[in-house]
Amino acid sequence: EAGVVQSPRYKIIEKKQPVAFWCNPISGHNTLYWYLQNLGQGPELLIRYENEEAVDDSQLPKDRFSAERLKGVDSTLKIQPAELGDSAVYLCASSFLGGFGYTFGSGTRLTVV
Amino acid sequence: GQQVMQIPQYQHVQEGEDFTTYCNSSTTLSNIQWYKQRPGGHPVFLIQLVKSGEVKKQKRLTFQFGEAKKNSSLHITATQTTDVGTYFCAGEASDGWGKLQFGAGTQVVVTP
Numbered sequence: 001e002a003g004v005v006q007s008p009r010y011k012i013i014e015k016k017q018p019v020a021f022w023c024n025p026i027s028g029h030n031t032l033y034w035y036l037q038n039l040g041q042g043p044e045l046l047i048r049y050e051n052e053e054a055v056d057d058s059q060l061p062k063d064r065f066s067a068e069r070l071k072g073v074d075s076t077l078k079i080q081p082a083e084l085g086d087s088a089v090y091l092c093a094s095s096f097l098g099g100f101g102y103t104f105g106s107g108t109r110l111t112v113v
Numbered sequence: 114g115q116q117v118m119q120i121p122q123y124q125h126v127q128e129g130e131d132f133t134t135y136c137n138s139s140t141t142l143s144n145i146q147w148y149k150q151r152p153g154g155h156p157v158f159l160i161q162l163v164k165s166g167e168v169k170k171q172k173r174l175t176f177q178f179g180e181a182k183k184n185s186s187l188h189i190t191a192t193q194t195t196d197v198g199t200y201f202c203a204g205e206a207s208d209g210w211g212k213l214q215f216g217a218g219t220q221v222v223v224t225p
Binding site: 031040041042043044045048055056091097100101102103104105106107 | 117146157158201212
């Protein structure tokens with residue numbers, strides 16, 4: 001079965017520009033997560049979806065970050081405008097509700113210059 | 114809020130030696146998960162522990178969940194170069210509503 005698919009793999013943008021990341025979770029996984037990972041750190045949750053509903057977005061900087069999960073499948077994470085401090089790896093993961101473990105995608109490495 | 118701490122931050126191991134990495138939570142956990150991230154890769158799920166005092170083995174890896182469900186350990190025997198990577202523990206608090214809190218990881222370097 002295909003894993004969690006993310007695109008793009010790498011993105012370099014200038015500060016103040018918008019950027020969007022896309023995620024396609026494993027088929028049948030109703031829970032989807034967006035994590036941010038800085039170098040040398042563990043993943044930090046940005047937002048968690050159960051089906052179409054964002055059930056935990058308490059760590060999402062809502063002044064510049066937004067996310068959506070269309071029809072409870074694919075998801076998009078957007079940053080507008082990007083800041084230098086947003087440079088990081090953005091990871092998408094999915095799981096069955098109540099299931100064992102998360103399956104992570106390969107991530108999008110964002111560099112803001 | 115909930116905090117998950119891992120020690121050591123770095124572990125240099127001679128090939129063939131054993132080592133242990135530890136994970137401690139500030140709150141009681143409903144379960145704890147372990148992930149491995151290879152250099153340049155993404156976290157890959159290894160195992161989940163749910164019961165107090167639970168011990169699970171995967172070949173040369175032994176995972177343990179503390180009696181109080183606030184700590185865990187990963188012990189690797191006869192380390193191989195394929196064990197290189199960062200090992201993360203991630204805990205779900207008992208009242209965490211499914212939220213998984215990751216530690217900062219233990220980066221393992223293996224010397225041949």
